[in-house]
Amino acid sequence: MxxxxxxxxxxxxxxxxxxxxxxxxxxxxxxxxxxxxxxxxxxxxxxxxxxxxxxxxxxxxxxxxxxxxxxxxxxxxSSLDERSTRDARDVVAAMHELVVREAVTHFTSADLDAMNDAARRFAEALDARDIDAALRADDELHAIPVTVAGNRAAAAVLEQYMPVLRRIERVRFASADGLRSPDRHDELIRLCAVGDTDGAAAVAFDTWHSLPTSTA
Missing domain, CATH: 1.10.10.10 (Winged helix-like DNA-binding domain superfamily/Winged helix DNA-binding domain)
Known part of the structure; x- marks a missing residue:
């Protein structure tokens, strides 16, 4: 256009x-x-x-x-090249797994409340088919572990490669698979709240690694 x-x-x-x-x-x-x-x-x-x-x-x-x-x-x-998208997805998934692993023992009740609030707004936006609002809420939720971990190298990598996945996220959130995303968020927050580092890190990795690599 x-x-x-x-x-x-x-x-x-x-x-x-x-x-x-x-x-x-x-x-x-x-x-x-x-x-x-x-x-x-x-x-x-x-x-x-x-x-x-x-x-x-x-x-x-x-x-x-x-x-x-x-x-x-x-x-x-750029086009939605499957190889480039897959590479970015794998890197992003690894970085989110890392920051969650580093953040779990440092979450405060305020951090968990903020994650729950973002998860609630995300679910409401999906129900309303408001993809832009869902993306904003999703960003807010996943930014909290990044901030709490304080790993500047991981944050820089995510800043570079997250945008590559944004178009794929739009496809997911408009699909049936996107309707399962609130459950992933709830499980991530639950595991963080009970201090299950391995479990929370695994959910964080799967959340991102399960993204499709094409719009087909």
């Missing part, structure tokens, strides 16, 4: 990370479709910034696998 013309520009004082996130989200929510060419000039106009931070954001997106940069030619949104 063409670059949207009705989106408010980004405040020029915002950091380059915000530009990266805007472009990342436009790819993962389908605003920019797989195979679509991304022109830095058009994107800069859309976002209300210069071309330099847009180019930097596109380089980050290429490193994460969301775009394919062809030097001197063009930058296009």
């Amino acid at each position: 063409p670059v949207p013309s009705d989106h408010p520009p980004v405040d020029r004082s915002l950091l380059r990370d915000d530009i990266y996130r805007r472009l990342r989200d436009a790819i993962t929510d389908g605003t920019f479709a797989p195979g679509e060419q991304l022109r830095d000039g058009e994107l800069a106009t859309w976002l209300g910034v210069s071309r330099t931070p847009v180019r930097e954001a596109l380089l980050r997106l290429a490193q994460g696998g969301l775009v394919v940069a062809r030097p001197g030619r063009s930058t296009v949104v």
Whole structure:
């Protein structure tokens, strides 16, 4: 689709990370479709910034696998390549297993309450078929173990590879398999609450490793 013309520009004082996130989200929510060419000039106009931070954001997106940069030619949104998706899924699953394993003995009651609240909102969003709200709640829930673990290396890896899976998550949450996700969340929280490190880590791994690697 063409670059949207009705989106408010980004405040020029915002950091380059915000530009990266805007472009990342436009790819993962389908605003920019797989195979679509991304022109830095058009994107800069859309976002209300210069071309330099847009180019930097596109380089980050290429490193994460969301775009394919062809030097001197063009930058296009990547397709849902099964191999790339599988690789990202395996890495993300391992990182979530790791942070849960590190976080279990450090959870406070407030952390568990926050996870339960996010799980509740996730289930309600799925029932309402509000995929965007479900994704936000899911992000909040899984971000808590990442924060509690405090493993900055794992957090950086997740920041890079989670976006690759976002389009696949949308497919899952709109499918019958997605309706089982609230049960996975409830089991994860229960195991965390009783201090079952191995059990909670296994559920965290399976939650992500069970993602499909294609939309077929």
